[in-house]
Amino acid sequence: MPAEPDREARRAFIDGPDGYASERQWYSKRASELKSRAQRSDIAIIVAGAFVAALPAAGGPQWMVFIVSALGIAIIVLKGTARVLRDGEVWPEYRLASEMMKREARFYVNVAGAYDTDDETARKRYVLATEAIIAGEQAKFFQGLAEDDKTEGTAKTAKSGSPATEPDDPKKKGLQ
Numbered sequence: 001m002p003a004e005p006d007r008e009a010r011r012a013f014i015d016g017p018d019g020y021a022s023e024r025q026w027y028s029k030r031a032s033e034l035k036s037r038a039q040r041s042d043i044a045i046i047v048a049g050a051f052v053a054a055l056p057a058a059g060g061p062q063w064m065v066f067i068v069s070a071l072g073i074a075i076i077v078l079k080g081t082a083r084v085l086r087d088g089e090v091w092p093e094y095r096l097a098s099e100m101m102k103r104e105a106r107f108y109v110n111v112a113g114a115y116d117t118d119d120e121t122a123r124k125r126y127v128l129a130t131e132a133i134i135a136g137e138q139a140k141f142f143q144g145l146a147e148d149d150k151t152e153g154t155a156k157t158a159k160s161g162s163p164a165t166e167p168d169d170p171k172k173k174g175l176q
Contacts, residue, residue: 005111005119013123014105020130024105027098027137034091041082048075089144097137104129 013019048071055068082088108115108126115122 003118005117005122007109007111009119010109010111010122014108014126019126020101020105023130023134024098024101027094027101031091031094031098034087034094037085038082038087038091041078041087045075045078045082048072048078086144086148090141093137093140097133100133101130104133 015021052068052071052075055064055071058064104126107113108122111122114125114129117125
């Protein structure tokens with residue numbers, strides 16, 4: 001009969017430097033920070049948008065036009081910044097990675113599922129599973145960056161006068 005896995009040793013491992021404790025903590029903290037920042041930005045955009053809609057209807061002095069313009073500029077800046085920083089897109093991925101790592105840690109410590117085996121095999125499985133979670137999250141992150149680069153490349157091509165933007169030019173169509 002195999003020896004009962006040592007749960008205390010497993011707990012010590014996952015809480016130690018080789019057990020991904022700092023990674024779990026970083027993903028959890030970063031997800032919370034990005035979610036909070038994305039929500040604050042969204043609320044500011046909503047409030048500014050409401051004022052842009054309401055202020056002109058209220059009438060008033062000429063300087064109100066400048067306030068409405070400033071609010072419109074603020075909305076554009078906030079929306080553009082949100083697009084560049086991608087907080088609203090990234091935080092759910094970080095939260096998912098964090099929760100998946102926590103789940104693997106609980107299974108490992110509680111000798112459940114794939115970790116219901118000897119300590120050495122369980123440790124290897126835990127490391128592989130955790131590395132796979134991190135690699136999967138990083139792949140999604142870099143895929144998002146590549147999509148942003150692709151979108152920027154398309155925009156640059158459109159600005160440079162591609163055939164798609166100037167269909168009426170006979171030289172571009174090959175007609176002379």
